[in-house]
Amino acid sequence: MECSASTKTRGRPREFDPEEALASALRVFWKHGYEGASMAELTEAMGITKPSLYACFGNKEALFKKALDLYERDKLCYIKTSLDAPTAREVANRILRGAVKTHCGDSDPQGCMGVISSVACTTEAESIRKEVVARRASSEAAVVERFERAKAEGDLPENVDAKALAQCLLTVLQGLSVKAQVGAERKDLDAVVDTFLTMWPGR
Amino acid sequence: MECSASTKTRGRPREFDPEEALASALRVFWKHGYEGASMAELTEAMGITKPSLYACFGNKEALFKKALDLYERDKLCYIKTSLDAPTAREVANRILRGAVKTHCGDSDPQGCMGVISSVACTTEAESIRKEVVARRASSEAAVVERFERAKAEGDLPENVDAKALAQCLLTVLQGLSVKAQVGAERKDLDAVVDTFLTMWPGR
DNA sequence: AGCATTCCATACCGAGTGGTACATAGTGAT
DNA sequence: ATCACTATGTACCACTCGGTATGGAATGCT
Structure with a gap:
């Protein structure tokens, strides 16, 4: 769990790019704000399912803060x-x-x-x-x-x-x-x- | 139905003042915005039940627009x-x-x-x-x-x-x-x- | 091959959403 | 007293919310 850039690949490899997914999530949060963005819209935009999202990013709030980091940086x-x-x-x-x-x-x-x-x-x-x-x-x-x-x-x-x-x-x-x-x-x-x-x- | 100041009183009289209730609703919309204000919080602040609200003000959107009128006026x-x-x-x-x-x-x-x-x-x-x-x-x-x-x-x-x-x-x-x-x-x-x-x- | 590990997909959870059906209670008119 | 009419309170509707349990699929290690 927890998305990271480590190279050890024990277990089934993740089928999506966390950075791309985060960028997609950012656009959704940007459009609708934190509460206005639903998990359904987020997962659809990110192209992943909810369990994948939770495993990689924690929860909605943690995902938002990471998106906010990306927003400020870019x-x-x-x-x-x-x-x-x-x-x-x-x-x-x-x-x-x-x-x-x-x-x-x-x-x-x-x-x-x-x-x-x-x-x-x-x-x-x-x-x-x-x-x-x-x-x-x-x-x-x-x-x-x-x-x-x-x-x-x-x-x-x-x-x-x-x-x-x-x-x-x-x-x-x-x-x-x-x-x-x-x-x-x-x-x-x-x-x-x-x-x-x-x-x-x-x- | 439809709140109004008419004087004919056929049927059971309303037990609340629509203007006071609207003022209370205004404060809730003001605090949380349209979508952030839930019917539960609105009815509680207005001191009435949901059927009374719907009978008097129509629905959430109509209530909001009336609150907006009051807001602009006052x-x-x-x-x-x-x-x-x-x-x-x-x-x-x-x-x-x-x-x-x-x-x-x-x-x-x-x-x-x-x-x-x-x-x-x-x-x-x-x-x-x-x-x-x-x-x-x-x-x-x-x-x-x-x-x-x-x-x-x-x-x-x-x-x-x-x-x-x-x-x-x-x-x-x-x-x-x-x-x-x-x-x-x-x-x-x-x-x-x-x-x-x-x-x-x-x- | 067998195993541990990780990811994916479905299906589900309890809680809360806006909105309403229905029976009851209170009023004026007849 | 009865009727038409309207307001009220309860209990409910279908739906969406954020979040998760579970079983199977895909990998590296031994």
């Missing part, structure tokens, strides 16, 4: 790389453009999996919400830190509150993902980003 | 009244402050019922999502119109795109409601609004 990586931009404005630009591209593309589900899963939670699945919120907090902290550096480097005026500005940026980010999920057109979201960047203080 | 009215503010900046200020107060108060559930219900929708409840999205679109149109007037009146610089600015404002609005729902502190949201208004173009 789809949310643009946030971390954006922090390398030379100015605060360019950081904001890259993050927002990256969000529009990721959440409004037509090859992947619309919207942000984190937002979907944290908003769509009945009380009983609150551990999922806490998981998502905790991960988002760490991203937020990184942006705050980056903007404080930007202030020291003169990218941002002295009077701006780095933490508040970072939270404002991420608020727009989450708003964009909501709009994307309920079917906003990409050009409208691009216009929102244009407008927000026009308002952006400093360079 | 809780989202600040958006329409905000449009009467003298300047575009004051319109934005009132809308954002109203949102923080409404979605981050401790007497009502956290977050925006519309966002929760439109984001947390499995494919089968898509009619609910469309309903919510359509209502939001009409609000958005009103804000766009108000900002175009503001441009004509000189509140906003000539180079700003009224529609994009309105969408940007509502993007922040939805971002705020997401943050409120997952437990952001009110002072942080106030700081976001402060920052956004500092960036606001024109008067």
Whole structure:
């Protein structure tokens, strides 16, 4: 049991690729959130049966967390790389453009999996919400830190509150993902980003 | 059947107040969204049994739409009244402050019922999502119109795109409601609004 | 070949879902 | 008092939920 990349093959070999299956599961969770994704839809998308899923991934919650890992590694990586931009404005630009591209593309589900899963939670699945919120907090902290550096480097005026500005940026980010999920057109979201960047203080 | 305020009382009189019951239902939908709210929790909160609910409100979907009407009338009215503010900046200020107060108060559930219900929708409840999205679109149109007037009146610089600015404002609005729902502190949201208004173009 | 081990498929579990049939109870009109 | 009418409470429906027991199939080791 427990999916791993070990090479010892005693017993009947597994007939599916756990990574491919996880990628399929990710798309289902992304579309419907944690509670909205049923085991039936998950197994069908993954092309495996329920016992195989449970043997390999544990249970629904463990599967979700592994999917969330994959999501952050593959789809949310643009946030971390954006922090390398030379100015605060360019950081904001890259993050927002990256969000529009990721959440409004037509090859992947619309919207942000984190937002979907944290908003769509009945009380009983609150551990999922806490998981998502905790991960988002760490991203937020990184942006705050980056903007404080930007202030020291003169990218941002002295009077701006780095933490508040970072939270404002991420608020727009989450708003964009909501709009994307309920079917906003990409050009409208691009216009929102244009407008927000026009308002952006400093360079 | 069908709840109404008619005065003819042939047959056994109803033992509950439909308006009170609807208000209780609203709080449940607000907390959990359409699909997250179970009939069991609804009936318990409303203090009535399922047959009474179905006789008076039709079914779950009809009950939700009536709750949504009540929500918009009682809780989202600040958006329409905000449009009467003298300047575009004051319109934005009132809308954002109203949102923080409404979605981050401790007497009502956290977050925006519309966002929760439109984001947390499995494919089968898509009619609910469309309903919510359509209502939001009409609000958005009103804000766009108000900002175009503001441009004509000189509140906003000539180079700003009224529609994009309105969408940007509502993007922040939805971002705020997401943050409120997952437990952001009110002072942080106030700081976001402060920052956004500092960036606001024109008067 | 025989064995231990692992995976797959079917069929099932108890609990919860939205929704309803039915008998009973309370009302106004006749 | 009887009737038509409506609300209520119980008990139930078919269905789906996440999760699992079980038997057989496929492998490596001895």
